[in-house]
Structures are given as C-alpha cells and as structure tokens.
Amino acid sequence: MLTAVKNQTRITALSIKYALMREMLNKATFTSNVVFMVLNNASFIIQWVVLFSIRDNIGGYTLKQVLLLWGLAAMTYGVSRFFFAKAFSLSNIINNGKLDSFLVQPKNVLISAITTDVSPSALGDILYGYIILFIYGFSFGTFFLYTLFGILGGLIVTAISVILNSLSFWFQKTDVIAETGNNLMTNFATYPDGIFKGAVKLLLYTLVPVGIATYLPIQVLTEFNLVKLLIVLGFTIIIVLLAFLVFYKGLKRYSSSNLMIARI
Amino acid sequence: MKKYIFIFKSELMSNLQYTFNIFVGFIGYLIMLFILFNLYRYLYSDSSEIINGYTMNQMVWYVIFTEILWSVSGGRKFCSKISEDVRGGNIAYNINKPYSYIGYSLASHLGEMFIKAIVYTILAMIMGYLFLGMFPSLSILEILALILISFIAIVISSLLVICIGLLSFRIEDSSPIYWLYSKLILIFGTIFPIEYFPKAIQPILNYSPVYVTTYGPARLFVNFNLDTFLNILLFQLIYLILAYLLCALMYKKGVKNLNVNGG
Amino acid sequence: MPKEGRFMAIITVKNLSKTFKVKLKEKGLKGSIKSIFKPKYKVVRAVNNISFEVEKGEIIAFIGPNGAGKSTTIKMLTGILYPNKGEVNVLDINPVVNRKKLAYQIGTVFGQKEQLWTHLTPYDNFKFFGAIYDIPEAAVEKKIEEFNEVFELSEFINTPVRNLSLGQRIRCEIVASLIHEPKVLFLDEPTIGLDPVVKENIRTLIKRMNKEYKTTIFLTSHDVGDIEKLCKRVIIINDGKIVLDDSMENLKYHYLNKKIVEVKMREKVNLDNEEGITILKDKGYNLKIEVDITKKSVTDALKLLNPENIVDINISNIPLEDIISTIYKEGI
Known part of the structure; x- marks a missing residue:
C-alpha cells in the first residue's frame, strides 16, 4: 500500500515536471503568461481601493483582508489549475475517449488523467498569492497556514470540477455546466461573505463551498482557530474522496471513443 | 457588404444549436449580477442615498447593462480564435479569398453573438425587474437609440479584440495582453461608472475605449440624455474608424511579414 | 494449474x-x-x-x-x-x-x-514508462540499452519525439x-x-x-x-x-481450390457453360477466368484454351485480400 502510494506520487511528480518542461520550451511565452497573470490579478486592487473609498468596512472586511481574500482565492485557483489543469477539461477527455491510455497503465486513472498538463498562468496566480501575503504581513506561521489553505482550497476546487466534469459519463453537454460551476466558485471567492445574507450564506458553506475553501481560511488567518482549521481539512478529505467515488462510478460507463452521435 | 451579411446569417443559424449553452452561460452572468447586487445593496445604506451621482437602482441597472455588453462581446474566445488563425497559418489561406479577413471575422463573430445578445438582454431585464421592482424610464425612440449605440459598442470591442489577436503576428501568445485589456475594461467601465474614480483620471477615461464600449451606453441606459447620446455617437464613430484602420494596418503588416518568412 | x-x-x-x-x-x-x-x-x-x-x-x-x-x-x-x-x-x-x-x-x-510525450526524447519517454510500471531506475536503463540494440533505435533515441518520422514514432510507441x-x-x-x-x-x-x-x-x-x-x-x-x-x-487452403488464370490468346475461345470455370473478364483476346479445381483440373482448363493458342499466361491464387473481403461480404 505504502509503496503503491510512493510510486503513484513519483509518477505524478514526474508527469507534472514533464508537462512544465513542455510549457517552458518557449521561455518568452511562459514568462509573459506568468507575469501578465500577476498584473491581471493585481488590477483588481484598483476595484477595491475605489470601493473602500466609499466605506472603510465592506462585509466585515478591511481593505487588507479583502486583499488577503483575493490572494488566497488566487492561490486556490492557481494550485488547482497548475497541478491539475486537466481536471477542468475532464469532460472533453471523457467524451473523446482519451482515458484509454491511462486505463491501460497500472496507476490511478483519475490522477494520471488530470496531471498531464500544467497551466503556466496558474503559476502567476500562485506567485500573486504570495506577493499579497507579503503585503499583508509575513510570518512563518501565516506563511505555513496560507500555503496549507492554498493547497486544501486547490484540492476542493479540483474535486468539485472533477465531480461536475464526471457528469459527462451520464449526461451530454455537461462541459458548459462544469465551466459555469467552476466560474461560480471563483466569482464568490473574490467577494467578502459579509455582503451575503441568509440562504445564500448557507449555500456558500454547502452546495457552493466557497465558504469552506476561502472564507473560513481567512478567518483562521486573521485569528487562529483550530476547530475551523479542522473543518476545512475534514471537508477537503470528504470532497476529494467523493470526487474519486463519482469518477470511478462513472468510469464503468466509459465508452472510449465509441460514443458517437448519429444524425438522421 | 452582401457577403458579410450572408456570413453573419449562416453563423447565426449554425449557432442556434448551442442555445442550451447560452442558457447555462446565463447562470454565470446571473451569479455575477447577484454578487454585485449584494455588494451595492450593502454599500447603499438606503435607497434614497446617492453615491457619486448614482442611486442604488441606477447603479444596479448600470451593472446589468455593462455586464450584458461584456458577456456579449465574448472576447476571450474570439481573441484566441484570431490568435489561432494567425499562428496556425489559417490566415494565409484567407489572403487569396475574395473578402477581407477582418470583415469576415467580424461578421462571423457578430453572428455567433447575436442570439446570446437577445437571450441575455431579455433575461437580464427580467432579473433586474425582479431585483429592483422597476425599469429605467425610456421612450421607444430612446430604446432604439440605445440599441444602435450598443451595437456600435460591440462592433468596436470586437475590432479591438481583433487587434489584440493580430498581435500574434509579433508575439507568440497574445492572450496575456487580452487578459490585461479585459481587466481594464472590467474595472474602469464595467463594475462601476467613471464617476467613481478620482477627478484627475476621469478625463482620461472619458477618452478611453471604456467610454464608447461600456460606460457610455450604460450611462445612457440609466439616464438618457440627447446631448450625451450625440456625444457618445460621435466618439463611437471616431473609434470605429480608428479601430478598423488599426486592424487593417496590423493585418497588412502582419501578412507582409508572413510572406517574407514564407509562412 | x-x-x-x-x-x-x-x-x-x-x-x-x-x-x-x-x-x-x-x-x-x-x-x-x-x-x-x-x-x-x-x-x-x-x-x-x-x-x-x-x-x-x-x-x-x-x-x-x-x-x-x-x-x-x-x-x-x-x-x-x-x-x-x-x-x-x-x-x-x-x-x-x-x-x-x-x-x-x-x-x-x-x-x-x-x-508518448512529444517534447521528450524516446529515451526519457522510456524512463517515464519504466516509472509507470514501478521498475527500478537501473533496471530500466539496462532494458533501454537492450532494446536499443535489438530494435535498432540508436539513430534517434536522443531526438525529441516530435522531430521523429511517423514510422520512428510508432516504433518507439511499441518499444515503450x-x-x-x-x-x-x-x-x-x-x-x-x-x-x-x-x-x-x-x-x-x-x-x-x-x-x-x-x-x-x-x-x-x-x-x-x-x-x-x-x-x-x-x-x-x-x-x-x-x-x-x-x-x-x-x-x-479453403479458398485455394480456386485459381485465377489470365491468358492472352491468338484466337478467341468460347468457354461459356464449361463446368468449373467462371469468366471474370473477357476482352476478346485477353481472358481472365477462375478455375474451381475441385471440378476441373488446371490441366483440363488449359487444354480447353489450347496451349498452341496461348501467347502469354499467368496462373495465380486468389489474393488473401479478396478472400477476406468475400468473407466480410458473405460471411462463411
């Protein structure tokens, strides 16, 4: 069991490394992707400076906290899009029969399938996340927590995407639904939860778990709370397991490239 | 002109089969709108308050309108399509065809976006009414004027996106430039009006693409005024011509280099 | 067992x-x-x-x-x-x-x-596949060396796959x-x-x-x-x-009891209604027939054509391709 995990980790790391090498073949494009993504994220600082000129407190957040929120959202997004880029186009892989080559390998199909590609701009997101942390105030404690939450959040976002994309084992045209779902997560994650009320707030901690991926971590970063940390950790484990479950359940219905649409 | 209308029409017809995608895509729009609605409801302590010259209702309608313009210009995909054409060498095939590449791209893009524009507009108006319980007061004539302005706004956005896409002649991947452009449009003209920015930079914004592509039309929508209309129209025409000339120039130069390098 | x-x-x-x-x-x-x-x-x-x-x-x-x-x-x-x-x-x-x-x-x-990863060399690809199958590094290297010799890969083993010809790629796919x-x-x-x-x-x-x-x-x-x-x-x-x-x-063998005979002749011969002979092509002096040797021997068929009359002749088996496509069409 332990060797299997070790071997799987080794091959996953190798796969990500090779994918990164492929992206770095063209250094100029690679660098501009990273740099422009940092600038792209930074442009939203303007938005919040303007909004905070109206009120000094929006939804219980100060400007600094909103920036941290943005930074963590970018980290989360970056971790998921960098390490598991293909999780966001998994339905294409499923529909076009591209799981075949992973199915004949003695490794975990889902992990292999989603780690064959990296997105260079996602590296810019991660970088931006750390820049924000330095602006917010660096300490080894926050650095560690921030990184941890970035990874956990990334796993949550990836798991949700895997679940949504896996729907294409059962239904058609689920790629648009998955894309919308993923955007929804990002959109909510970049606004303070204090502006939402009642049912919506409940939704954000359940069906659209932005609350757990982003809002709770910000609370823990502002004021350490072990229970909240454990909630985030526990939720991550559950949703990741759920993603595997849904994917493998669907895999039994996988039809390789035999799924054709016949026209009358 | 006739052939471009034909391209527009056939692209429109072939996109009818993606109606489902448009409806699902609208959910994304709705969420964005919902978040901004919550944000403004939070910022305005009561509905009579005026911030930077806008009431809350006006602010929400402003955002509804700019977000429609934003979604309907569908720039990200369009830009990467143009880039693909340039990098994949598709553009080389177009040189010998009896139509202009820019005209072709524009017509097919507008055709692709047409149904989306109608669906989004109708649904967004319903949503706005549900959120606020009122419509901005506009006469039929004013609505027609708005449609004209919005159409030109989308054409200008599309031309600007073509320009960015054509940058691929020089740099391998133009999408980073597009991100930055789109974020500037988003922040300086979509989320809130120009009046929200410091007085010092307002004049700059008034001459920027933001004025003719998002801010201008949306401002007319929430507060119609004949003078503003004529002013925006004038600026739009100037922008239209300049954007087209820029596209044509970039295309010409790019293709010329392509020939020298043998594609 | x-x-x-x-x-x-x-x-x-x-x-x-x-x-x-x-x-x-x-x-x-x-x-x-x-x-x-x-x-x-x-x-x-x-x-x-x-x-x-x-x-x-x-x-x-x-x-x-x-x-x-x-x-x-x-x-x-x-x-x-x-x-x-x-x-x-x-x-x-x-x-x-x-x-x-x-x-x-x-x-x-x-x-x-x-x-295969197209931006990597076959060598790196083989090592990647070795890792997929949990083979220790040293063993993989030995294996690659062996394959290099047996399957003659040395010419391109260090060239990125994307620069290989289609044939070389398939070879590497198989070796991988x-x-x-x-x-x-x-x-x-x-x-x-x-x-x-x-x-x-x-x-x-x-x-x-x-x-x-x-x-x-x-x-x-x-x-x-x-x-x-x-x-x-x-x-x-x-x-x-x-x-x-x-x-x-x-x-x-099942289909080999049929032979194809192509002949070029001096004079026309009428083979209609001959048992065991099917005419495939008849262009006057050029004739292509199928002989069912369970019914008529090749020698008998040749006699019918009259050896004196033959300018050129070619006797062949039915190509496997035709056998297979017959099976596709008719079943067995």
Missing part, C-alpha cells in the same frame, strides 16, 4: 457482449431543441456474444471491417471498457475486477493514439509498451498510415519481439500484409460476431 505448456490459454473470452447507447440527432434547429429535452437513443450491439481463446506465444490477427467490433473487443480485453455480458480472462486476471494488476502484465499500442516485459501485447492498427518500407520494419520488430521475448501478440489490422506475414491464426469479426476463427493455412 496447468504447466506452462503449448496449450495454455492466455486469453479466454466467453459469451462476451457490449452494447452502446447512441444518441440520435435530428437535423435543424427543431432537432437540436428536441434532442435537449427528449433525447432519442438507439442501442448498438458492438460485440455480440463472442467466445475464443488465445494460446501462449501466438500471434493472432483479429480482423474485420470498420465498425465490426474489433476495437471494442480489444478495449474490453485490456480493461478500458466494461463488458455488458460475458467473461474475459487475460492471464487469469479479470480486467473488470483487477485492471491495475492486469496492466502490469500487458502492453498496448493504439496506432492512432499517442502515448514493452519496457515492463508484458506477457501479452495488444496492437490496434500498428501500421496504419505508414509507407511499405516502414511497415516491413514494424513487422520485423513484432516478429522479433514474439521470438525473443515469447510475447503473445493480439493484433488488429486492415492491412492484409500484416496479417499474412505475421499471423498463424485469424479471427474474423463482423457485425459484432465471430464469422471465422481458423489457422492462416486453413483460411488459404
């Missing part, structure tokens, strides 16, 4: 079936809208109750026209697709239950799908699938799109593999040359059913 003998079945397939639901789409806008709300499906039986066995060390050709169910079968054997009915056993492993365990023992090459010394190798259209010289190379490689490593080979191909030159046994599948499972020799 049978000893590793000649008659040990390595692949057993019993009453295997696979159906697909295919979505039907009507034309036009109305059709698109209808298909969103009320999709219509048609059930297609891709594989219909087939059974066969493959023995250790065999090279077997699994052929059939497009859409006959070849790929579907191969995909069920390798654990890619779940069967609807029936049993599959490869090396005493059920692919459905133990996909990963089976994966260590088999190799696959799908001619139209690439498994051998890194873990699979006991069975599944090849789906390995020579598709290759020129004759490269095809020959690939065939040599496959033969060598079978000989040196005793690999059992399960091959699908549209190329009669592949089948004729590599395989001793053929299974023909059509419409999801096995229509023939026989040795290459029998297949040929």
Whole structure:
C-alpha cells in the first residue's frame, strides 16, 4: 500500500515536471503568461481601493483582508489549475475517449488523467498569492497556514470540477455546466461573505463551498482557530474522496471513443 | 457588404444549436449580477442615498447593462480564435479569398453573438425587474437609440479584440495582453461608472475605449440624455474608424511579414 | 494449474457482449431543441456474444471491417471498457475486477493514439514508462540499452519525439509498451498510415519481439500484409460476431481450390457453360477466368484454351485480400 502510494506520487511528480518542461520550451511565452497573470490579478486592487473609498468596512472586511481574500482565492485557483489543469477539461477527455491510455497503465486513472498538463498562468496566480501575503504581513506561521489553505482550497476546487466534469459519463453537454460551476466558485471567492445574507450564506458553506475553501481560511488567518482549521481539512478529505467515488462510478460507463452521435 | 451579411446569417443559424449553452452561460452572468447586487445593496445604506451621482437602482441597472455588453462581446474566445488563425497559418489561406479577413471575422463573430445578445438582454431585464421592482424610464425612440449605440459598442470591442489577436503576428501568445485589456475594461467601465474614480483620471477615461464600449451606453441606459447620446455617437464613430484602420494596418503588416518568412 | 505448456490459454473470452447507447440527432434547429429535452437513443450491439481463446506465444490477427467490433473487443480485453455480458480472462486476471494488476502484465499500442510525450526524447519517454510500471531506475536503463540494440533505435533515441518520422514514432510507441516485459501485447492498427518500407520494419520488430521475448501478440489490422506475414491464426469479426476463427493455412487452403488464370490468346475461345470455370473478364483476346479445381483440373482448363493458342499466361491464387473481403461480404 505504502509503496503503491510512493510510486503513484513519483509518477505524478514526474508527469507534472514533464508537462512544465513542455510549457517552458518557449521561455518568452511562459514568462509573459506568468507575469501578465500577476498584473491581471493585481488590477483588481484598483476595484477595491475605489470601493473602500466609499466605506472603510465592506462585509466585515478591511481593505487588507479583502486583499488577503483575493490572494488566497488566487492561490486556490492557481494550485488547482497548475497541478491539475486537466481536471477542468475532464469532460472533453471523457467524451473523446482519451482515458484509454491511462486505463491501460497500472496507476490511478483519475490522477494520471488530470496531471498531464500544467497551466503556466496558474503559476502567476500562485506567485500573486504570495506577493499579497507579503503585503499583508509575513510570518512563518501565516506563511505555513496560507500555503496549507492554498493547497486544501486547490484540492476542493479540483474535486468539485472533477465531480461536475464526471457528469459527462451520464449526461451530454455537461462541459458548459462544469465551466459555469467552476466560474461560480471563483466569482464568490473574490467577494467578502459579509455582503451575503441568509440562504445564500448557507449555500456558500454547502452546495457552493466557497465558504469552506476561502472564507473560513481567512478567518483562521486573521485569528487562529483550530476547530475551523479542522473543518476545512475534514471537508477537503470528504470532497476529494467523493470526487474519486463519482469518477470511478462513472468510469464503468466509459465508452472510449465509441460514443458517437448519429444524425438522421 | 452582401457577403458579410450572408456570413453573419449562416453563423447565426449554425449557432442556434448551442442555445442550451447560452442558457447555462446565463447562470454565470446571473451569479455575477447577484454578487454585485449584494455588494451595492450593502454599500447603499438606503435607497434614497446617492453615491457619486448614482442611486442604488441606477447603479444596479448600470451593472446589468455593462455586464450584458461584456458577456456579449465574448472576447476571450474570439481573441484566441484570431490568435489561432494567425499562428496556425489559417490566415494565409484567407489572403487569396475574395473578402477581407477582418470583415469576415467580424461578421462571423457578430453572428455567433447575436442570439446570446437577445437571450441575455431579455433575461437580464427580467432579473433586474425582479431585483429592483422597476425599469429605467425610456421612450421607444430612446430604446432604439440605445440599441444602435450598443451595437456600435460591440462592433468596436470586437475590432479591438481583433487587434489584440493580430498581435500574434509579433508575439507568440497574445492572450496575456487580452487578459490585461479585459481587466481594464472590467474595472474602469464595467463594475462601476467613471464617476467613481478620482477627478484627475476621469478625463482620461472619458477618452478611453471604456467610454464608447461600456460606460457610455450604460450611462445612457440609466439616464438618457440627447446631448450625451450625440456625444457618445460621435466618439463611437471616431473609434470605429480608428479601430478598423488599426486592424487593417496590423493585418497588412502582419501578412507582409508572413510572406517574407514564407509562412 | 496447468504447466506452462503449448496449450495454455492466455486469453479466454466467453459469451462476451457490449452494447452502446447512441444518441440520435435530428437535423435543424427543431432537432437540436428536441434532442435537449427528449433525447432519442438507439442501442448498438458492438460485440455480440463472442467466445475464443488465445494460446501462449501466438500471434493472432483479429480482423474485420470498420465498425465490426474489433476495437471494442480489444478495449474490453485490456480493461478500458466494461463488458455488458460475458467473461474475459487475460492471464487469469479479470480486467473488470483487477485492471491495475492486469496492466502490469500487458502492453498496448493504439496506432492512432499517442502515448508518448512529444517534447521528450524516446529515451526519457522510456524512463517515464519504466516509472509507470514501478521498475527500478537501473533496471530500466539496462532494458533501454537492450532494446536499443535489438530494435535498432540508436539513430534517434536522443531526438525529441516530435522531430521523429511517423514510422520512428510508432516504433518507439511499441518499444515503450514493452519496457515492463508484458506477457501479452495488444496492437490496434500498428501500421496504419505508414509507407511499405516502414511497415516491413514494424513487422520485423513484432516478429522479433514474439521470438525473443515469447510475447503473445493480439493484433488488429486492415492491412492484409500484416496479417499474412505475421499471423498463424485469424479471427474474423463482423457485425459484432465471430464469422471465422481458423489457422492462416486453413483460411488459404479453403479458398485455394480456386485459381485465377489470365491468358492472352491468338484466337478467341468460347468457354461459356464449361463446368468449373467462371469468366471474370473477357476482352476478346485477353481472358481472365477462375478455375474451381475441385471440378476441373488446371490441366483440363488449359487444354480447353489450347496451349498452341496461348501467347502469354499467368496462373495465380486468389489474393488473401479478396478472400477476406468475400468473407466480410458473405460471411462463411
């Protein structure tokens, strides 16, 4: 069991490394992707400076906290899009029969399938996340927590995407639904939860778990709370397991490239 | 002109089969709108308050309108399509065809976006009414004027996106430039009006693409005024011509280099 | 447990079936809208109750026209697709239950799908595949060295795959699938799109593999040359059913009781209504006939033509390609 995990980790790391090498073949494009993504994220600082000129407190957040929120959202997004880029186009892989080559390998199909590609701009997101942390105030404690939450959040976002994309084992045209779902997560994650009320707030901690991926971590970063940390950790484990479950359940219905649409 | 209308029409017809995608895509729009609605409801302590010259209702309608313009210009995909054409060498095939590449791209893009524009507009108006319980007061004539302005706004956005896409002649991947452009449009003209920015930079914004592509039309929508209309129209025409000339120039130069390098 | 003998079945397939639901789409806008709300499906039986066995060390050709169910079968054997009915056993492993365990023992090459990283060299790719199969680094390096010699790769082993020719790529694909010394190798259209010289190379490689490593080979191909030159046994599948499972020799022999005779003559000869002779082409002085030698010997046929009268003659067997396409068309 332990060797299997070790071997799987080794091959996953190798796969990500090779994918990164492929992206770095063209250094100029690679660098501009990273740099422009940092600038792209930074442009939203303007938005919040303007909004905070109206009120000094929006939804219980100060400007600094909103920036941290943005930074963590970018980290989360970056971790998921960098390490598991293909999780966001998994339905294409499923529909076009591209799981075949992973199915004949003695490794975990889902992990292999989603780690064959990296997105260079996602590296810019991660970088931006750390820049924000330095602006917010660096300490080894926050650095560690921030990184941890970035990874956990990334796993949550990836798991949700895997679940949504896996729907294409059962239904058609689920790629648009998955894309919308993923955007929804990002959109909510970049606004303070204090502006939402009642049912919506409940939704954000359940069906659209932005609350757990982003809002709770910000609370823990502002004021350490072990229970909240454990909630985030526990939720991550559950949703990741759920993603595997849904994917493998669907895999039994996988039809390789035999799924054709016949026209009358 | 006739052939471009034909391209527009056939692209429109072939996109009818993606109606489902448009409806699902609208959910994304709705969420964005919902978040901004919550944000403004939070910022305005009561509905009579005026911030930077806008009431809350006006602010929400402003955002509804700019977000429609934003979604309907569908720039990200369009830009990467143009880039693909340039990098994949598709553009080389177009040189010998009896139509202009820019005209072709524009017509097919507008055709692709047409149904989306109608669906989004109708649904967004319903949503706005549900959120606020009122419509901005506009006469039929004013609505027609708005449609004209919005159409030109989308054409200008599309031309600007073509320009960015054509940058691929020089740099391998133009999408980073597009991100930055789109974020500037988003922040300086979509989320809130120009009046929200410091007085010092307002004049700059008034001459920027933001004025003719998002801010201008949306401002007319929430507060119609004949003078503003004529002013925006004038600026739009100037922008239209300049954007087209820029596209044509970039295309010409790019293709010329392509020939020298043998594609 | 049978000893590793000649008659040990390595692949057993019993009453295997696979159906697909295919979505039907009507034309036009109305059709698109209808298909969103009320999709219509048609059930297609891709594989219909087939059974066969493959023995250790065999090279077997699994052929059939497009859409006959070849790929579907191969995909069920390798654990890619779940069967609807029936049993599959490869090396005493059920692919459905133990996909990963089976994966260590088999190799696959799908001619139209690439498994290699194109920006890496074959050498790095082989090392990657070594890692996939948990082979220690030193062992992989040794293996690569060995393959380098046996399969003559040294010319391009350090060139990025994207710079290789199609033939070199396929060779590397095949070699990559051998890194873990699979006991069975599944090849789906390995020579598709290759020129004759490269095809020959690939065939040599496959033969060598079978000989040196005793690999059992399960091959699908549209190329009669592949089948004729590599395989001793053929299974023909059509419409999801096995229509023939026989040795290459029998297949040929069965149809070899017919000969094709092409002659060029000085004078016209009337062969209408002669028993055992079918006229394939009659262009006056040029004649092409098929002689059924169970009914008329070749000598008798030649006598009818009158040897004095013959300017030029060519007697040949029916090409395998024609035999196979007859089977496709008529069944057996």
